[in-house]
Amino acid sequence: MRTILGLGNPGPEYDGTRHNAGFALADHLAARWGLGAFRRDGQARAVRGSVRGRAVELLKPQTYMNRSGAILGPLRARTGFDPGRDLLVLVDEVALPVGRFRLRAKGSAGGHNGLKSLEGSLRTQDYARLRIGVGPIPLDYDDMADFVLGGFDREEARTIESLLDPMADAVECWLADGIETAMTRYNKNPKPTEP
Numbered sequence: 376m377r378t379i380l381g382l383g384n385p386g387p388e389y390d391g392t393r394h395n396a397g398f399a400l401a402d403h404l405a406a407r408w409g410l411g412a413f414r415r416d417g418q419a420r421a422v423r424g425s426v427r428g429r430a431v432e433l434l435k436p437q438t439y440m441n442r443s444g445a446i447l448g449p450l451r452a453r454t455g456f457d458p459g460r461d462l463l464v465l466v467d468e469v470a471l472p473v474g475r476f477r478l479r480a481k482g483s484a485g486g487h488n489g490l491k492s493l494e495g496s497l498r499t500q501d502y503a504r505l506r507i508g509v510g511p512i513p514l515d516y517d518d519m520a521d522f523v524l525g526g527f528d529r530e531e532a533r534t535i536e537s538l539l540d541p542m543a544d545a546v547e548c549w550l551a552d553g554i555e556t557a558m559t560r561y562n563k564n565p566k567p568t569e570p
């Protein structure tokens with residue numbers, strides 16, 4: 376089974392924030408694949424199904440961003456997944472501008488507390504991630520938390536919406552062909568689709 380983990384914070388007050396870009400993409404994937412509504416499953420909300428002949432589960436941790444890794448111990452015990460092969464994390468990235476995304480096969484948390492939590496639970500940095508551009512942080516901002524917990528302006532929100540299908544295409548490529556092929560094909564970042 377392949378696991379796709381969208382990072383974000385639970386609760387309607389966080390919907391539409393930069394930090395919840397991973398949740399937004401997970402929601403889009405569930406709808407695109409006809410997997411139904413997310414349901415409570417331990418410390419996460421989950422949907423499961425088959426996509427392109429592969430068993431897939433989409434998870435949204437309900438532990439808040441900084442404790443996202445808490446769900447991985449029970450998940451690993453239940454499924455025995457190999458993080459380097461079976462896990463893709465959907466995560467916001469302030470170092471990328473809105474309108475860009477980047478797939479990575481592995482790497483550091485880059486200061487992202489959700490990724491730090493995952494790496495603490497997994498004890499490895501070797502897992503795929505799709506970084507969703509939510510930056511850049513304005514020069515006059517000195518509070519990163521305030522920035523990532525804030526919403527997108529109207530133009531940025533339209534841009535994020537237009538990237539959902541290209542990002543979903545990249546996830547489907549990862550499912551079918553693996554992270555290296557997905558990186559080669561999608562790190563060029565196709566133009567966003569018109570909303």
